[in-house]
Amino acid sequence: MRHLLLLPLILFFVSCGYKPTMIYSKEVLGENIYVEVKTSLKDPENTVLIRDALNEAVITRFRSRIVPRQNASSQLVMSLKRVSFLPIQYDKNGYVIAYKTYVDLLTRYKDKAGHSGVITSRGDYDFAIESNSVISDTKRFEAIKHASYKAIEEFISKLSVKGIKNDNQ
Numbered sequence: 001m002r003h004l005l006l007l008p009l010i011l012f013f014v015s016c017g018y019k020p021t022m023i024y025s026k027e028v029l030g031e032n033i034y035v036e037v038k039t040s041l042k043d044p045e046n047t048v049l050i051r052d053a054l055n056e057a058v059i060t061r062f063r064s065r066i067v068p069r070q071n072a073s074s075q076l077v078m079s080l081k082r083v084s085f086l087p088i089q090y091d092k093n094g095y096v097i098a099y100k101t102y103v104d105l106l107t108r109y110k111d112k113a114g115h116s117g118v119i120t121s122r123g124d125y126d127f128a129i130e131s132n133s134v135i136s137d138t139k140r141f142e143a144i145k146h147a148s149y150k151a152i153e154e155f156i157s158k159l160s161v162k163g164i165k166n167d168n169q
Contacts, residue, residue, distance in 0.1 A: 024163025025062050030073035030112035033064045038079035049145045057152050073112040081106045095131045100124055103147035107155050119158050123150030
């Protein structure tokens with residue numbers, strides 16, 4: 001029964017020309033990608049989180065390989081522009097009980113066709129803290145990690161749009 005319900009959905013996606021974003025991103029970047037994350041002197045711990053998130057995205061989302069610069073068909077050089085925490089909710093006494101974390105990333109890329117570009121992306125993440133307390137390092141790192149993943153997802157989406165534009169030309 002489940003297969004009968006799944007069949008119309010599959011036929012719809014196949015017939016309308018749907019392609020996952022991974023296909024378009026891979027058309028832009030190719031199979032072998034050099035990845036570099038510039039270390040932020042203000043926030044070196046977060047650079048490690050971003051590097052891990054980007055490496056994971058290249059492997060899982062692009063389904064590509066990370067290779068040395070000389071073997072790469074394309075290059076991604078990402079840097080952390082800014083991390084900010086904004087209070088978004090207060091308790092009845094005026095203490096902050098929830099924050100929104102923003103992570104802004106700047107990615108310079110060179111695609112497999114030799115075109116270069118810059119893409120800025122932003123991710124956010126909401127989290128709660130105890131009333132009348134400060135943000136712990138654990139909560140801070142967790143928030144930055146999740147916001148970084150979202151910023152990288154936005155980067156992938158913007159890169160996919162470039163692939164769609166190339167596909168339509």
